[in-house]
Amino acid sequence: MAEIMANGLARRTLVALVENKPGVLARIASLFRRRGIxxxxxxxxxSEHSDLSRMTFVAExxxxxxxxxxxxxxxxxxxxxxxxxxxxxxVWRELAMVRVRATQESRARVIQLANIxxxxxVDVGAEAVTMEITGDTSKIDSxxxxxxxFGVEQVMRTGRVAMLRSxxxxxxxxxxxxxxxxxxxxxxxxxxxxxx
Amino acid sequence: xxxxxxxxxxxxxxxxxxxxxIFGLPGGAILPLYSTLGSYPELRHVLVRHEEGASLAxxxxxxxxxxxxxxxxxxxxxxxxxxxxxxxxxxxxxPIVAITGQVNRGAIGSDAFQxxxxxxxxxxxxxxxxxxxxTRDLAATIKEAFxxxxxxxxxxxxxxxxxxxxxxxxxxxxxxxxxPVSLRGYNPPTTADEDAVAAAAKLINEAERPVILAGHGVIxxxxxxxxxxxxxxxQIPVVTTLLGISSFPDDHVLSTGFPGxxxxxxxxxxxxxxxxxxxxxxxxxxRITGDIKRFAVNSKKIHIDIDPAEIGKNxxxxxxxxxxxxxxxxxxxxxxxxxxxxxWVQHIEHLKAEHPSLxxxxxxxxxxxxxxxxxxxxxxxDALVVTGVGQHxxxxxxxxxxxxxxxxxxxxxxxxxxxxxxxxMGAQFAHPDKEVxxxxxxxxxxxxxxxxxxxxxxxxxVKIAILNNNMLGMITQWQDMVFNKNFYxxxxxxxxxxxxxxxxxxxxxxxxxxxxxxxGAIQEARDHPGPxxxxxxxxxxxxxxxxxxxxxxxxxxxxxxx
Ligand SMILES: Cc1ncc(C[n+]2csc(CCOP(=O)(O)OP(=O)(O)O)c2C)c(N)n1
Numbered sequence: 001m002a003e004i005m006a007n008g009l010a011r012r013t014l015v016a017l018v019e020n021k022p023g024v025l026a027r028i029a030s031l032f033r034r035r036g037i038x039x040x041x042x043x044x045x046x047s048e049h050s051d052l053s054r055m056t057f058v059a060e061x062x063x064x065x066x067x068x069x070x071x072x073x074x075x076x077x078x079x080x081x082x083x084x085x086x087x088x089x090x091v092w093r094e095l096a097m098v099r100v101r102a103t104q105e106s107r108a109r110v111i112q113l114a115n116i117x118x119x120x121x122v123d124v125g126a127e128a129v130t131m132e133i134t135g136d137t138s139k140i141d142s143x144x145x146x147x148x149x150f151g152v153e154q155v156m157r158t159g160r161v162a163m164l165r166s167x168x169x170x171x172x173x174x175x176x177x178x179x180x181x182x183x184x185x186x187x188x189x190x191x192x193x194x195x196x
Numbered sequence: 197x198x199x200x201x202x203x204x205x206x207x208x209x210x211x212x213x214x215x216x217x218i219f220g221l222p223g224g225a226i227l228p229l230y231s232t233l234g235s236y237p238e239l240r241h242v243l244v245r246h247e248e249g250a251s252l253a254x255x256x257x258x259x260x261x262x263x264x265x266x267x268x269x270x271x272x273x274x275x276x277x278x279x280x281x282x283x284x285x286x287x288x289x290x291p292i293v294a295i296t297g298q299v300n301r302g303a304i305g306s307d308a309f310q311x312x313x314x315x316x317x318x319x320x321x322x323x324x325x326x327x328x329x330x331t332r333d334l335a336a337t338i339k340e341a342f343x344x345x346x347x348x349x350x351x352x353x354x355x356x357x358x359x360x361x362x363x364x365x366x367x368x369x370x371x372x373x374x375x376p377v378s379l380r381g382y383n384p385p386t387t388a389d390e391d392a393v394a395a396a397a398k399l400i401n402e403a404e405r406p407v408i409l410a411g412h413g414v415i416x417x418x419x420x421x422x423x424x425x426x427x428x429x430x431q432i433p434v435v436t437t438l439l440g441i442s443s444f445p446d447d448h449v450l451s452t453g454f455p456g457x458x459x460x461x462x463x464x465x466x467x468x469x470x471x472x473x474x475x476x477x478x479x480x481x482x483r484i485t486g487d488i489k490r491f492a493v494n495s496k497k498i499h500i501d502i503d504p505a506e507i508g509k510n511x512x513x514x515x516x517x518x519x520x521x522x523x524x525x526x527x528x529x530x531x532x533x534x535x536x537x538x539x540w541v542q543h544i545e546h547l548k549a550e551h552p553s554l555x556x557x558x559x560x561x562x563x564x565x566x567x568x569x570x571x572x573x574x575x576x577x578d579a580l581v582v583t584g585v586g587q588h589x590x591x592x593x594x595x596x597x598x599x600x601x602x603x604x605x606x607x608x609x610x611x612x613x614x615x616x617x618x619x620x621m622g623a624q625f626a627h628p629d630k631e632v633x634x635x636x637x638x639x640x641x642x643x644x645x646x647x648x649x650x651x652x653x654x655x656x657x658v659k660i661a662i663l664n665n666n667m668l669g670m671i672t673q674w675q676d677m678v679f680n681k682n683f684y685x686x687x688x689x690x691x692x693x694x695x696x697x698x699x700x701x702x703x704x705x706x707x708x709x710x711x712x713x714x715x716g717a718i719q720e721a722r723d724h725p726g727p728x729x730x731x732x733x734x735x736x737x738x739x740x741x742x743x744x745x746x747x748x749x750x751x752x753x754x755x756x757x758x
Pocket of ligand 1: 587612613614636637639641665668
């Protein structure tokens with residue numbers, strides 16, 4: 001099931017394989033914008049095909065509207081494949097770089113905590129260290145919370161990248177958004193356009 | 197290998213796509229292309245007076261002919277003027293290819309004279325668009341654009357071509373034209389999954405009170421015979437959407453009109469009372485459903501559509517069938533049992549008798565309804581009918597009795613005032629020998645009547661019926677019924693004399709003010725070989741009924757007391 005957030009909006013994860021051409025991101029963004037869907041995170045990079053990129057979106061919005069967005073994306077000519085993998089068995093990771101204040105006195109403790117969480121330190125300065133955290137969102141969230149007492153100076157997160165688990169592992173159903181068809185009824189109030 | 201300019205490649209590609217007419221207006225950024233256009237007499241260029249006229253004419257041409265409509269404009273203001281027509285075509289799935297000039301490649305992004313990011317601006321109102329940065333890509337792009345425009349769920353495609361890309365000379369291999377289109381991300385469905393069709397057939401065979409809701413998809417896929425076969429074989433009453441009008445003959449016993457905001461009461465009631473709705477190529481638009489929570493709650497739904505994003509978008513569907521309407525009906529029809537539904541069909545007849553939505557009341561003043569009925573009678577339902585948007589559009593939809601498939605063209609999705617004149621022009625170009633009537637509002641016609649000149653110049657025998665209430669009639673109606681008679685900005689005091697205006701363009705003008713003049717005037721217009729403007733001065737304070745107010749349901753249906 002989609003995560004339903006405190007404000008009643010749903011959060012869904014989508015993965016798309018798209019042509020690597022100028023303007024493609026604008027087309028995709030335009031579909032989200034028009035429907036009032038917030039892109040909570042977006043990761044884009046090369047795929048196994050030299051001319052196609054793979055994108056992972058985390059989208060937040062009205063449950064029926066986000067539930068339907070994969071179908072709209074699939075209509076874009078340059079979107080070769082798209083699946084809503086929210087309800088599937090997926091592996092997903094996020095990477096974050098966090099710069100934490102670390103003075104003479106606190107540095108040892110910061111590094112100790114980093115080690116416990118298997119977080120690597122990638123840069124050390126006089127007053128701060130930068131750590132690289134890979135994992136799921138909650139691991140990154142807890143690490144950042146933990147570091148608050150020392151002072152978190154900067155956070156840079158990549159957003160999720162996700163992939164369906166391969167067939168050998170115990171999985172959910174396959175990732176066709178078609179399964180959700182009949183439950184995706186528009187639930188917005190004032191559906192009528194009210195126009196003349 | 198031959199040396200060719202970009203402009204030549206564009207023209208030759210258009211010829212190969214079977215284009216015979218282009219609606220356009222030149223400007224600096226498209227002049228290199230225009231300088232070659234004259235060498236290709238197969239491509240008849242129609243010089244419009246405003247680019248919105250070009251895109252709306254291309255839309256009318258496309259709907260009437262089933263071919264791709266083509267329009268052209270220069271960069272900047274020329275291109276932005278096309279947008280309303282593109283949006284109209286997008287909403288109603290009409291295949292159009294728009295070609296726009298763009299500033300030279302080197303100037304793009306510099307706010308050069310007449311530079312507009314038209315691919316950016318048209319993102320949400322085109323099915324796809326292109327900015328062609330290399331002359332070598334032109335042939336393939338045009339082929340792709342026509343393919344995308346006309347296949348799957350059709351729609352407008354825009355190709356923006358920088359001036360220097362049109363002018364450049366390249367070594368060109370004719371074989372480029374014949375390269376097949378291959379688009380990994382675009383594979384529109386044709387036939388449907390057998391199980392999905394079987395599930396739909398089962399619902400139809402089990403239904404006691406089925407209704408077919410036939411939409412624009414039936415017309416686009418030319419599935420008239422297949423629709424009729426389904427309806428007759430299982431004796432299923434057919435309601436159409438506004439855009440589905442003329443997908444099923446109005447004089448057929450099973451024809452049950454169109455439902456929704458200004459549809460026939462019996463059509464809305466039939467949908468409400470049905471136990472199964474077979475939606476064929478319609479999109480459960482809000483003008484039909486009203487309040488979706490209360491729409492047709494007693495029925496299961498089958499939804500046949502080529503666009504997966506339409507299925508389940510607004511209404512819960514028990515049997516989704518993804519595919520081309522005609523292909524799907526060919527799969528479905530053999531699986532549907534022959535039956536009669538006698539009681540249900542009789543009940544529908546009863547609804548029609550109890551709710552005579554098409555009865556016209558007595559009136560001393562001329563009524564818009566009377567005008568439409570008189571034209572329908574005079575033309576015996578044989579004309580191609582175009583409309584603007586507003587009350588006259590609804591009266592035309594209600595009172596014209598269509599006999600022929602695909603003979604009704606209206607802007608249903610966008611509701612584009614100003615559609616009436618240019619789209620009629622496009623329809624007449626598609627069918628030079630057919631009688632084309634357009635119903636216009638005195639409001640909408642003033643948005644695009646610059647095309648009177650184009651109609652006169654090209655000697656198009658379009659009959660333009662203005663239902664002149666000196667008002668934005670539909671606005672007046674809403675202010676009357678929904679805004680407590682708080683009338684504002686709804687009436688005109690400075691309308692032109694439309695008869696004199698027509699005559700200024702050397703178009704015949706006829707004014708009609710009384711019901712007993714209708715027949716003679718319509719006859720006179722039909723006998724005249726050229727274009728005619730008929731100024732029907734109709735009663736102003738007249739509302740369209742039936743009416744289900746916006747966002748309400750059939751329970752709030754308002755009928756006229758006769
Ligand atoms: C371009 C555009 N602007 C505004 C509207 C809103 N609108 C819908 S109907 C209408 C009145 C149309 O008046 P007219 O063309 O005279 O037709 P009537 O309703 O009087 O038959 C208006 C303003 C519209 N549909 N399209």
